[in-house]
Amino acid sequence: MEVFSEKRDIIATLDTYKAKQQTIGFVPTMGALHQGHLALVEKATQNNDVVVVSIFVNPTQFNNPDDLKKYPRTLEKDISLLATLSKDLLIYAPTVEDIYEGKTASESFDFDGLEFEMEGKFRQGHFDGVGTVVKRFFDIIKPNNAYFGEKDFQQLQIIKKLVKKQHIPVNVIGCKIHRETNGLAMSSRNTRLKPEFIKEAPFIYKTLKTAKMYFGTKSANWVTSWVEKQFANHQLLKLEYFIIADVDTLKLLKRKSKNKKYRGFIAVYADDVRLIDNIALN
Missing domain, CATH: 3.40.50.620 (HUPs)
Structure with a gap:
């Protein structure tokens, strides 16, 4: 080498x-x-x-x-x-x-x-x-x-x-995204997480997975509001954004189309460490 x-x-x-x-x-x-x-x-x-x-x-x-x-x-x-x-x-x-x-x-x-x-x-x-x-x-x-x-x-x-x-x-x-056994997306920034935030950070992926489930039957606006409420009620993790977007244009989804692919994108602050993740929704 x-x-x-x-x-x-x-x-x-x-x-x-x-x-x-x-x-x-x-x-x-x-x-x-x-x-x-x-x-x-x-x-x-x-x-x-x-x-x-x-x-x-x-x-x-x-x-x-x-x-x-x-x-x-x-x-x-x-x-x-x-x-x-x-x-x-x-x-x-x-x-x-x-x-x-x-x-x-x-x-x-x-x-x-x-x-x-x-x-x-x-x-x-x-x-x-x-x-x-x-x-x-x-x-x-x-x-x-x-x-x-x-x-x-x-x-x-x-x-x-x-x-x-x-x-x-x-x-x-x-x-593909590699994850810890608890679901947290692997990132070099994870080494900066304090113990209490390491414990809570898997909540991000858990929320994304539930959002994916809801996306099958609910509107994009409903799913987005639901995610925002989950983090509004979380004592440690602070949501910067959650967006559902077209994978090609990355533009915010307004109305679903059967011929398009969508992903949910999220950015969250765990104290001063900024974590991002995403999930395919369909």
């Missing part, structure tokens, strides 16, 4: 694989790895000749400086964890300077409105930051396949839109 901190070195190494026409898989992460990340890496290793895992806390996608400061950074532990999966992985853990070359700023993107829904309403500039760093990683690594988790479903849809609009030759693959 090789660890790179400079793009020129990983580019030179990847060129040797490309010369042999071998396929390159890519799993971008911000570190603090968990089993959800490892599942992405495992899928990538099954379907590619070589796999690159990036570990980089991207400053341009944080609209809250305090959140960026608190984001867990566990590089040595992450490398050890990846070594248990495969000795053949390439790890790219660049500095901010290596990625941004002295200009730590986002490009501006048009994602056909996807960027203004849900997370976009609460995290201004977030998806410009995501698009900027993913585009740079794609330019450096030039993968055949890239793997993203469905927990960040809006991000997944935006990356697909980025690839389409920028004509980037990469296959973007979404992978």
